[in-house]
Amino acid sequence: MKMIKVHGSGNDFFILDEKQVDKNLSEEELKELARRVCDRKTGLHGGSDGILYVTSGHDDSVVGKMRVINADGSEASMCGNGIRTVARYLSEQNNLTDFKIETMYADLEVKKAKDFAPKVTAFDAEISPVSFAASDLKMHIGGKEKLFNEVVPELSKTLKFSAVAVPNPHLITFVNHDELMGPELGRIATYLNNGKNPIFPDGVNVSFVEILADNNIFVRTFERGVGFTNACGTAMSASSLIYSLLYASHTDLEDLITVRNPGGMVNTKVHQREDGSYWMSLIGNATFVAKVELSQERALIGDFTDAKWVATTEQAAYENFVGSL
Numbered sequence: 001m002k003m004i005k006v007h008g009s010g011n012d013f014f015i016l017d018e019k020q021v022d023k024n025l026s027e028e029e030l031k032e033l034a035r036r037v038c039d040r041k042t043g044l045h046g047g048s049d050g051i052l053y054v055t056s057g058h059d060d061s062v063v064g065k066m067r068v069i070n071a072d073g074s075e076a077s078m079c080g081n082g083i084r085t086v087a088r089y090l091s092e093q094n095n096l097t098d099f100k101i102e103t104m105y106a107d108l109e110v111k112k113a114k115d116f117a118p119k120v121t122a123f124d125a126e127i128s129p130v131s132f133a134a135s136d137l138k139m140h141i142g143g144k145e146k147l148f149n150e151v152v153p154e155l156s157k158t159l160k161f162s163a164v165a166v167p168n169p170h171l172i173t174f175v176n177h178d179e180l181m182g183p184e185l186g187r188i189a190t191y192l193n194n195g196k197n198p199i200f201p202d203g204v205n206v207s208f209v210e211i212l213a214d215n216n217i218f219v220r221t222f223e224r225g226v227g228f229t230n231a232c233g234t235a236m237s238a239s240s241l242i243y244s245l246l247y248a249s250h251t252d253l254e255d256l257i258t259v260r261n262p263g264g265m266v267n268t269k270v271h272q273r274e275d276g277s278y279w280m281s282l283i284g285n286a287t288f289v290a291k292v293e294l295s296q297e298r299a300l301i302g303d304f305t306d307a308k309w310v311a312t313t314e315q316a317a318y319e320n321f322v323g324s325l
């Protein structure tokens with residue numbers, strides 16, 4: 001089988017196109033493959049945050065479909081950093097620059113953006129649909145229908161949280177720099193992703209956000225199904241939305257927002273449709289790190305000894321770009 005190691009802001013994945021497998025994968029094998037390949041200690045070349053499984057779409061209105069399998073084998077409805085890399089993959093395969101990709105809940109518009117730097121290819125992805133409803137978030141807080149800038153005493157006595165599905169679930173709080181770097185994010189997110197808590201029994205992506213300046217924020221995320229990540233695209237989009245609602249006197253809809261993260265940076269824009277609903281543009285790198293060819297049978301038992309890894313020169317270019325920020 002053949003895969004491509006990719007990342008967006010250091011949030012790394014293996015793209016697996018269903019056309020590149022040795023033998024069709026069952027649902028259980030796909031999840032097992034993700035658990036084996038992504039493991040940071042025993043996985044393929046240092047593992048990854050997930051697998052992006054590319055298949056054909058429901059009809060010709062989309063160029064393909066992306067499924068997101070987290071490192072623990074769970075499936076997510078969307079991945080903002082991942083969809084940019086899948087957009088690049090499908091763009092190069094089909095010689096297109098502006099098209100739609102099917103995801104679990106929506107067909108999303110993607111387009112090529114201006115390179116961030118030489119050899120740092122960028123794509124712009126629609127992040128949508130957005131919902132604040134507790135039912136869409138699978139959130140249970142004393143019968144509340146939504147959570148917007150409120151203390152949740154079970155989580156923290158002081159931090160105020162907002163929850164939004166984009167459409168994967170996110171819990172966001174604005175913090176100072178010490179809180180951003182401190183232990184609370186890990187403590188709260190580990191609890192909320194333990195599979196036993198009554199608030200988010202299915203887990204949630206948790207982000208701490210520091211405001212650096214107007215339209216300039218830093219987002220640190222603990223992802224459901226993964227743990228701490230260099231960056232989470234849907235989290236940065238959701239954080240930009242909450243920023244624009246909470247700090248409306250410092251930003252306007254459609255403003256370009258710079259979002260820094262531990263793995264680099266992206267730009268976002270928050271838009272509102274005539275019916276009042278929100279959507280975001282997420283613009284960032286879509287880096288191809290390496291092409292890899294390996295035995296599918298061996299990968300499924302965690303044996304990567306025969307893997308042929310051919311690195312591109314893009315990672316060095318990306319590191320230069322991050323160094324220049």
Ligand SMILES: N[C@@H](CCC[C@H](N)C(=O)O)C(=O)O
Nearest residue numbers: 076079080081168232233234
């Ligand atoms: N890294 C992704 C989000 C991946 C899914 C997430 N872990 C979930 O379970 O919702 C992104 O860039 O958005």
